[in-house]
Amino acid sequence: MFKKTVLLLALAGASLTTLAAELRVMTHSSFSLPKERIAEFEKQSGAKLAIIKGGDAGEMLNKLILTRANPVADVVYGIDNTLIGKANAAGVLEPTSSKVGRSVAAANLPGAVAIDYGYVTLNIDKAWFAKQKLALPATLDDLAKPAYKDLLVVENPATSSPGLAFLLATIAGKGEEGAFQWWGKLRDNGLKVAKGWSEAYYTDFTRNGGARPIVVSYATSPAAEVFYSKEKLAESPTANLALKGGVFMQVEGVARVKGGQQPALAQQFVDFLRSEAVQKDLQTSMWMYPAVAGVALAPVFKHAEQPASFSNPDLKAMQHKTAAWVSRWTRLVIKNAP
Amino acid sequence: MQKVLSLSDFRWLALPPLSFLLLLVGLPLSRLLYEGGLAFSPALLSDPYLQWRLGWSLLQAAATCALTLLLGLPLAWVLAHFEFLGRALLLRVLMLPFVMPTLVAGLGVLALFGPHGLSGLNLQDTPWLLLYGNLFYNLPLLIRAAVDGFDHVPASRLMVARTLGASRWRAFWRVEWPVVRPWLASALCLIFLYCFSGFGLALLLGGQRYATVEVEIYSLVAYELNLADAGALALLMLLLGAVIALLYALIERRLARPDKRSPPLRQPVQGWPQRLLLLASLLLLALFAAAPLLAVLLRALLADAAAWRVLLQDDTQLALGNTLRFSLLALLLATLLGLLHGLAARSSAGLRALMFLPFMVSPVCVAFGLLLAYPAYSATLALLVAAYALLAYPFVAKAVVSARDALPAALPNAARTLGASPWRVFWRVSLPLMRPALRRGMAFAAATAVGEFAVSLFLSRPEWLTLTTLIYQHLGRPGAANLEAALVLSSVLLLLALLAFMAIEWPEKTHARTS
Structure with a gap:
């Protein structure tokens, strides 16, 4: 039974x-x-x-x-x-x-x-640059120059994946020491750090009422801008700015x-x-x-033009060093330490 | 007077809410701490960077408390003393900031004070915007609590004071202030804990430099899986939060006293000075509480007709239904728990402090702890609703405690002497007297459930889409159409919340009757 x-x-x-x-x-x-x-x-x-x-x-x-x-x-x-x-x-x-x-x-x-x-890369607001008659930065180092003061917003790599990807690209592109030196200069040149992509894109990017015409985003974002535009656009209002050491392939x-x-x-x-x-x-x-x-x-x-090249650290380095890199970045950029 | 037993003397009422807290906070948090091994580096706390973060968290929370009190108390005084057209509606509209997803509120604020803002002032990246953001979210809490407190001031006593020649100021100081104090205490405690541990609008507007310790904990848990350090920080925050809550509980218990409840003294506005005073107050309120919401509404109304078609999409219908369903379920649970906790907490400072536990613990630690403690239930609706209720029920409990404190002992005692059972006394005497406060608490609880709080930290399923998550989905993609859809959906969310507040807090006519 x-x-x-x-x-x-x-x-x-x-x-x-x-x-x-x-x-x-x-x-x-x-x-x-x-x-x-x-x-x-x-x-x-x-x-x-x-x-x-x-x-x-x-x-x-x-x-x-x-x-x-x-x-x-x-x-x-x-x-x-x-x-x-x-x-x-x-x-x-x-x-x-x-x-x-x-x-x-x-x-x-x-x-x-x-x-x-996909690629994490810088996006620019075309209309803003046309209006200001400012040449686009040609290298990452240009972004640390006075002409480009207060123009860039990045996502915090401690709370955002595109933010992290961009940090990794700069490290692969410039070497660890070179990258952090550059980030220090960027910080002194009025870098803004947002919590995540949505915050950066919708509250800081000039395209949407913010004050920064350069934002860390994706290479496909200009295409999405056309796809989700109100009236059918012939060309995107934003463009990729694929600088050496500023593109990560995800x-x-x-x-x-x-x-x-x-x-x-x-x-x-x-x-x-x-x-x-x-x-x-x-x-x-x-x-x-x-x-x-x-x-x-x-x-x-x-x-959405595909960047011709990208700079990724190798997988092993990313596995072992990412946490330390992020913590070093936080201390340097957020803490405002010399 | 001889003490008569009443339902609220039974501490056992606290059993369900305490077990709930144990299951949803105690066990998960312990599990997380155990997993982390508590092997945190002692260097962590001597790290100047973290000390600075901690100091900043404390400072901005205290500053926000001081500011909301300074601005909110006079505004509440005006709202409590003058009768004017639309007053009841205004008190409900006042709670709308609470349901607004942070990012949308940020868009509203920037539409006013951003680089291309309507005001012409660009305050982005200044401390002013930071303070503004904090006031926007926290004024409603303080004002609603203070108005409730002013409503408990016996009109007769105030009139006597005035007749005897006391100035308005003196009458406020000697008659009203002592009655209002305990109501303010609980609201301030809540505001402090919110700002202390929150991510919030202030952060969005001020940038990451102004991050709180909670942001560090989030990144330690969610990105680095460094549970040891995260656990240590979460414990420290819990400890500091507990000190604040206990302090509040002791203050409130000492200040609390029953009142002879008589109809509140509300006069129609007479003469120019009063009209000006009311106008100025309404303008201040509009500036701090309503302006960003109006900006969002305006942008939605100016959006293309095509943007409004988002309302017809399947996803929107699903989200609308879910928002209503989840909020209702969470509200029921929160009301039950809050009522029990509030009643049981009357004579115990510990229980009073404990009802703020949901705001003292790090949300990300609780979310990950729940995953560890109950993996089998981690993606169930029951857990999600319980999490909503956890964050909503302190509002109900807080309101019930304050209302219970102000309850005159004579009425329930009389009912008991006349042979009513404790249950009957509660049902027929105490509960009706506490009802306005209870409803206010429920409205805030509903607002919390509709709002975004902690939603993103838990496992979720696409079929559980709510309005808030749908708004964030749209804001997760580039494109003007997505932005407009988010603004339209936010307007719907506001309207829905307002309807809910009206339904929960339908104006009662009892005052008119008693006079």
Whole structure:
């Protein structure tokens, strides 16, 4: 009798789990895909997608690390090249690969599958520079000159991913000592530090009522300005300013979570993100470039010129030194120490 | 007088709110501290940089308290003493800054005092804007509490004083001030804790140089996963917050005294000096509390018709429904917890201080602690609503304590003597007398739930989209259309909140009846 009950319960449990097969996907807060794509995946796989947003990418990874004993997700999207070293060292990812498509050259994430990439770079307000008849800065060092005093706003690398990416680019571009010397000069030249991208772009950038015509943003932002303009614009009101040592290439990827419950479904989701349909859609839903080679770019991306070069520190350095760099930056720039 | 048992003498009422605090704050925080191993570097606290941060946090919180008191008390006095058209509506409109997402409020402030501001003054990156931001968010709290306090001043006593020749000033000082003091104490305590540990508008307007210690804790936890140092800092902040809260509790308990509640003395405005006084007060209020909101509304109204089409989108409908649903659930829970805590806290300074616990702990530490303590529930709606309620219920508890303190003992005692059970006394006598304060507390609680507080720190799901998160989604992307959509949605949020405040605090006609 007892055995029978147990058996029945087990069966009931099993049928329940098969009925409600659920794939838990952890993402950063910017994850966004059209509803049809999500529905399509659910129909193909027969599973329900539970998307869990864990905040900014860095915050999300730390949430995964803290819960690794009882993983809260089966697959994670949004870990990028600044975080992959830390993720691998913490052992929260199951080495993941995908047979779908071939990645573009620089889009590679050890242990994870690259889905998209983009560039963090300076954006300028074209109208402001035209009106002031000021030449654009040609090098990072120009930004520390009196002509460009009080013109730049950056995000705090301690609270923002683009802020961190830009700091990393300057370190790779100028070397650690050179970069921090430059940041010190920048601070004395009226650098403004905002908490995050939204604050910088919407309260400090001249395009939106602030007083700073140069902002740290993404290379795709000028295209998004056209896409989300009120009247159809022929050209973007903003432009990329890709200075040497001021461009960071960000690669975002997906991986299975170690100890996750649905490895097969998780793999299916990884392959789904590499599918052509998703690679096309993510361009204008997340404003990143597709990581799979040969996928056509959205027409609006003609307004987002891809920087010719970038400067990233190597993955190992980013894994081991980022925390120290950020803390040094904070002390130098925020604390106002000599 | 012999003490008669009443429902509020039962400390056991505190059991549900205390267990709630233990589950949502105590355990998660301990779990986080345990995870960090408490192996923090002692050098941390001797670091001049952090000392400076801490000093700044304390200073700006104290300065904000002083400023809001200085500006808010006279304004509240005017609002409490004069009857004028739209007074009830004004008191509700006054709470709107509370629901405004920080970034949107910042846009409103800059539309006035930014580089291309309507006022022609560019105050961006000056300390003035910093103070302005702090006043914008905190004046409502102080004014509403003070008006409530003035309403408890027995009119007869004030009239006697005036008849006996006391000047207005003397009557204020000797009659009104002692009654209002305890009401102010709790509001100031709340304001202090808010500014001390908040991210807030001031930061947005002042830049990162003015960051509080909470910003350091956030970056230690969320970016560096340095739980040891973060835990140590969070404990230190908790300790300082607790000292403030306990100080408040002792002050309030000493000052509290029951009043013979009589209808408040509100006169129609007579003569030019009074008219000018009222006008000046309303203008000051408009400048500090309403102007940024009006700027947001104006920008939304000037937006393209296309921008208003955002209201028809599926996402907006979803967000609207969720905002209503979550706020209602959180408000119910917060009211229950707040009522119980408020009633139980009457005679205990410890319990009084403890109701401010949700504002003393570092939000990011609680969010990460919850994840550690209950991984299985981390992405459930129950936890999200509980978190909303946690941050909302101190408003209810605070209002209930103040109202309970002011309750005349004679009425419940009489009811008891006449044979009413403690429960009946509470239901028929005490609760109706406390109702206005309770409703005020509930309105603030609802505002907290509608607002953005801590939402982004918890795990969330796209299907839980609320108006606030939708606004931030739009502001997370470039483009004029996104900005306009955010402004339109913010206007909807304001309207919705105002309707909610009107529903919760429907003006009562009881005053007219008693006179």
